[in-house]
Amino acid sequence: TQLLEQSPQFLSIQEGENLTVYCNSSSVFSSLQWYRQEPGEGPVLLVTVVTGGEVKKLKRLTFQFGDARKDSSLHITAAQPGDTGLYLCAGGRGGSNYKLTFGKGTLLTVNP
Amino acid sequence: DTEVTQTPKHLVMGMTNKKSLKCEQHMGHRAMYWYKQKAKKPPELMFVYSYEKLSINESVPSRFSPECPNSSLLNLHLHALQPEDSALYLCASSSEGNQPQHFGDGTRLSIL
Numbered sequence A: 001t002q003l004l005e006q007s008p009q010f011l012s013i014q015e016g017e018n019l020t021v022y023c024n025s026s027s028v029f030s031s032l033q034w035y036r037q038e039p040g041e042g043p044v045l046l047v048t049v050v051t052g053g054e055v056k057k058l059k060r061l062t063f064q065f066g067d068a069r070k071d072s073s074l075h076i077t078a079a080q081p082g083d084t085g086l087y088l089c090a091g092g093r094g095g096s097n098y099k100l101t102f103g104k105g106t107l108l109t110v111n112p
Numbered sequence B: 001d002t003e004v005t006q007t008p009k010h011l012v013m014g015m016t017n018k019k020s021l022k023c024e025q026h027m028g029h030r031a032m033y034w035y036k037q038k039a040k041k042p043p044e045l046m047f048v049y050s051y052e053k054l055s056i057n058e059s060v061p062s063r064f065s066p067e068c069p070n071s072s073l074l075n076l077h078l079h080a081l082q083p084e085d086s087a088l089y090l091c092a093s094s095s096e097g098n099q100p101q102h103f104g105d106g107t108r109l110s111i112l
Helices: none
Strands: A005-007 A010-014 A019-024 A031-037 A044-049 A055-058 A061-065 A071-076 A085-092 A100-102 A106-111 B004-007 B010-013 B018-025 B031-037 B044-050 B053-057 B064-070 B073-079 B087-094 B107-111
Touching (some): A010 A019, B004 B087, B018 B087, B031 B073, B053 B064
Parallel strands (some): A010 A106
Antiparallel strands (some): A031 A044, A085 A100, A085 A106, B004 B018, B018 B073, B031 B087, B044 B053, B087 B107
């Protein structure tokens, strides 16, 4: 069974601080998705990374896929209250495998 | 706004009721998914349809019955549910099985 270890599980910070969320696995993934979910809504896809070593930026969010495609990180610069939510990483195996392996999530609270 | 539409947004039902959850997407996606999500936890896969055929059933109890009438629609029929089935039920779709999944906002289900 593939596992994605996501950390930290909970994070409460002040507006303006930086933070990093990690997803680690002993298995290789063909792709890694990051989602953000706000209360009462479904997960919203933020980014997909597919190439080892790939870095993608989305405004103040920077996503990185490890060289070996076993780990990924999400870094937020100067966090804002609007960044509050549940962040989920999810790994895909590719090919005919339709299942995503989800991390347990990081519940981020950014206090004004 | 999500491109995957789920109805109803909220549903309260007794253990003897029969109800259905509906999901619709018009992105031309050929894979559709049902997930169950408990509070502050990652989504758990229930069913996957690929090209309108059931391809994955994650050992879901028979009181949950999926149906894919056409490539744009996915239903989940509910009968004789238990209180522990109370959760957020999410529908997702992807262009192919190994592509990023896009989620709806879910149906919040409460079983009395």
